[in-house]
Amino acid sequence: MAATATPTTQTAPASIPPSVFTLPQTAQLEALYTIIRDKETSRGDFLFYSDRIIRLLVEEGLNHLPVFPKSVETPTGSTYEGVGFEGKICGVSILRAGEAMEAGLREVCRSVRIGKILIQRDEETAQPKLFYSKFPPDINKRYVLLLDPMLATGGSAMKAVEVLQDSGVPEERIIFINLISAPEGLKTFCTRYPKVRLITGWIDKGLNEKAYIIPGLGDFGERRYCV
Ligand code: URA
Numbered sequence: 001m002a003a004t005a006t007p008t009t010q011t012a013p014a015s016i017p018p019s020v021f022t023l024p025q026t027a028q029l030e031a032l033y034t035i036i037r038d039k040e041t042s043r044g045d046f047l048f049y050s051d052r053i054i055r056l057l058v059e060e061g062l063n064h065l066p067v068f069p070k071s072v073e074t075p076t077g078s079t080y081e082g083v084g085f086e087g088k089i090c091g092v093s094i095l096r097a098g099e100a101m102e103a104g105l106r107e108v109c110r111s112v113r114i115g116k117i118l119i120q121r122d123e124e125t126a127q128p129k130l131f132y133s134k135f136p137p138d139i140n141k142r143y144v145l146l147l148d149p150m151l152a153t154g155g156s157a158m159k160a161v162e163v164l165q166d167s168g169v170p171e172e173r174i175i176f177i178n179l180i181s182a183p184e185g186l187k188t189f190c191t192r193y194p195k196v197r198l199i200t201g202w203i204d205k206g207l208n209e210k211a212y213i214i215p216g217l218g219d220f221g222e223r224r225y226c227v
């Protein structure tokens with residue numbers, strides 16, 4: 001019988017939807033965020049420290065996957081009553097910033113399949129529009145770790161979930177992982193998709209008039225890819 005693994009993430013405060021899980025807000029984590037938020041941080045350090053946070057987030061995401069009882073025999077001849085992962089997984093990165101999270105997923109899940117999705121603002125309607133997607137053919141049988149570092153308004157993430165659903169992935173098999181969330185985006189996203197588990201490293205204060213997260217870290221893609 002399947003059981004959901006026990007996450008080590010913290011359940012967010014009451015004002016935050018119950019499908020949201022934050023990393024334990026330790027001093028170490030806060031120090032990592034302080035480095036990547038600092039505008040004086042070099043690109044090399046931004047890469048290194050954002051990768052450390054991504055790794056923690058991916059590990060936490062995996063804690064939300066179901067497991068089943070599994071016993072193995074150890075080299076001492078004894079039986080160990082453990083668990084095994086129940087289903088197959090894949091990653092789906094929202095281009096382009098989400099690609100930065102792929103390596104962190106590959107580090108912990110060897111030969112994991114990774115799909116991609118490109119969503120951009122439609123200049124005519126101002127709504128998020130799907131431009132490209134490529135998924136593993138059996139994605140409807142997998143758990144999906146959806147990767148996008150910054151949850152601002154939630155527009156792209158919601159479009160991505162819609163596209164995944166159109167490809168046969170049920171909402172409850174999607175785990176959305178991001179580094180920083182704005183409360184506005186969290187509320188909109190979780191109201192529309194209450195069964196998607198959302199793992200975030202930090203919940204910030206809000207959005208500015210340009211829809212950047214405050215205090216945030218600026219443009220994640222620019223900090224990561226531009227020298
Ligand atoms: N995307 C970013 O890179 N930064 C933000 O603050 C919001 C969206």
